[in-house]
Amino acid sequence: MPHPEPHFTGWLGLDKSAAEGNMVWRQLPNPKTWTESDIDIEITHCGICGSDIHTLRSGWGPTPYPVCVGHEIVGKAVRVGKDVKKGIKVGDRVGVGAQNSSCLKPDCEDCTSGLENHCRHSVNTFADKYPDGSESYGGYADYHRCPSHFVFKIPDAIRSEDAAPMLCGGITVYSPLKENGCGPGKKVGIIGIGGLGHFGILFAKALGADRVVGISRRGNKKDDVLAMGADAYIATEEDKNWHKSHARTLDLIICTVSSPKMPLSRYLSLLRTKGTFIQVGAPEDKLPEMSAFHFISKGVKIGGSMIGSPREIEEMLGLAAEKGIRAWTQRYPLREANKAVVDFERGVPRYRIVLVNEGNVEKQEREGR
Template sequence: MAAQDYKFEGWMGLDKSAADGKMVWQEFPKQKPFEETDIDIQITHCGICGSDLHTLRSGWGPTPYPCCVGHEIVGKAVRVGSKVKKNIKVGDRVGVGAQNLSCLKPECYECSNGWEPHCQHGVTTFGDTFPDGSNSYGGYADYHRCHEHFVLKIPDGIPSAEAAPMLCGGITLYSPLKNNGCGPGKRVGIVGVGGLGHFGVLFAKALGADHVVGISRKAEKKEDVLKMGADEYISTDEDKDWAKHHARSLDLIISTVSSPNMPLMEYLQLLRTKGTFIQVGAPEDKLPDMNAFAFIAKGVKFGGSAIGPPWQIEEMLNFAVEKKIKPWINEYPMDEANKAIIDFEAGKPRYRITLVNKKHADV
């Protein structure tokens, strides 16, 4: 398929009202010119992530409107540059997560160590600017262009609708679990069992943790979370004295919550001595206040985690095939993206939404 045979069009946020379901379908105004290290993807599926909403409403800072969000992209490679070194050819099923580019220079401390998401010159998949001044546009669209380094083959054992949300939501939980020793002998808590957190429960159990605890405000998710494989569930709104009763019971906690009002000090009580708390949820304002003695008294660590690098996303996808991990997905037509983001914000999905581009999904 030649470059002139298709247009780069998608659901664009023109201002903050886009987060209220007022995105507009239109052509990308400053699409990145094709380079021979690029791959063009005909999009069949795109997951919806919380960062899509944060960006549409300028929650993390001013958004460069017009902006097309979506960074859990799966589709078919339709153009492969002559300098692409990966074993990807036209027709292959491929995916892209939340990063489109980093400097990739040998002298870069981050890139040379396989930590591309932390490169100071990284370009996110949407709402960002490439070195040539063109813009990055996401996957609520028909086509996507990406540097080969950040394009991944999707293993045969994962349906596209399930693979898409793994490319950000999945790796955002797999990475801190794997990097912080989740496995046999460990007791692990997942705070906030929503779209992100449900991946945490699935992966923690598959990685072999001895005891997995789902932690959310309401008890209504308990049955679901236990079906996902959790051994226990804590409702912070309804279980009386939960922090006291479960004190010093967990080795590792991954928090997906994005609220400045979360009971962070109580979460820290749940850690055992030398335990680790990793924050992946990103509030639009600040984290709650913390007392230093929450760390000093038990020698615990407080850290953060973003997405994983391409090599770890590939590892995660293969692990998901091996362990037969099945995320809980709700599918919406790409045509109904505005309705989908409203439902997402209202907390209706159980537990991720994948947009299906029906123009391409059966191609």
């Protein structure tokens, strides 16, 4: 029997105050039109990402309210279109990250080269529109509908609460680590030990880097970072000479910080000649000013990275399953989503919040018996 049309309900932000814990539970207007290449997901887990907060408060520009955020989605496939060719079937545990769609046209340079995340016709998982005018809504909800190209089967070895935050937070650091040669022989620094940064430590070690250094303002996260597998820790506000004592010690730096006040020129001093600095944190205003001599004198490369391609997400999930990687998370019931976004903004989580849709979890457990 075909699965009935889902009743799309979720937490909606109606204006900028949503980021202060003022989302409302309502039916989602004009959800994506069903096609036979789509998959409907009954959501059990959804991670909270910094992008959710930026969007709820219109921090990166005007948000098209009403918006239902959340792009770290895991749940059960309850409807699979007849044109889906990924081997996903009804009942499978699947996930969706920050991207819902791209053009996938044969004349698209990005899509044909496996860089769908850079396609100029991509559709974000929330706060975006499909070509037919229907809306994309995220995972603070009961159900999610997504084109199958951007739906991933979750390996049995990974718990749902670990898989969910990997689908944006994890891939955001895994992709630049892998693309910039993280592995044996490399010394890697991760700036900012939060939801993204803790994944940076975990994946840099899993990829086999010779030395992994966590870098944060204060020393209060040192024990955690070393427990994650890091070899060293730098507290920039507690060691006044950190940029000198650790100068030219790293080959690659991934920066997850999104503050316009970060000491960018000092971060660059940590790189060895021909080192690489990759920015993944996205400030709401601008990056700090710096002199060209801070990077041209050593031939340092400065770049950026945004999420990852479907191929990289599948590769990351495979590595996480093989290495037994577990996210450091705190779980909140979906009904407490407003409290969770406020706590997230206050810096409560160590190091990622995952919303659990307890009603759907219980439903699936009953159906599984």
